[in-house]
Amino acid sequence: MGLLGKKKEKCDACNKPFDDLDECRTHMKNIHPPTKPCTKCSGLMAWERQHTQAYGNLIYVCRECDFIGEMWRYYP
Ligand SMILES: [Zn+2]
Numbered sequence: 001m002g003l004l005g006k007k008k009e010k011c012d013a014c015n016k017p018f019d020d021l022d023e024c025r026t027h028m029k030n031i032h033p034p035t036k037p038c039t040k041c042s043g044l045m046a047w048e049r050q051h052t053q054a055y056g057n058l059i060y061v062c063r064e065c066d067f068i069g070e071m072w073r074y075y076p
C-alpha cells in the first residue's frame with residue numbers, strides 16, 4: 001500500500017528522520033543519551049536545544065558547572 005499511513009520517526013533531539021522506531025531509539029541512545037558525565041566536574045551534562053532564527057543548536061550542558069561539552073547544529 002501507499003506511503004500515506006507510514007509515519008516517519010524523528011529523533012527528539014536533532015530531528016533526524018528514521019524509517020523505524022528501533023533505529024531511531026538506537027540513534028538516540030548512541031548519539032545523545034539523556035545525560036553524559038561532565039569532563040570538568042563530577043556532575044552530569046544533559047542535552048538541550050538553543051534556537052536561532054535559521055537553525056538550532058543541540059548542546060550538552062553540565063547541570064553543575066554550566067560547561068558546554070558538545071554542540072552541534074540541527075535544522076527544524
Ligand atoms: Zn539525533
Ligand SMILES: [Zn+2]
Pocket residue numbers: 038039040041042043044062063064065066067
Ligand atoms: Zn560540570
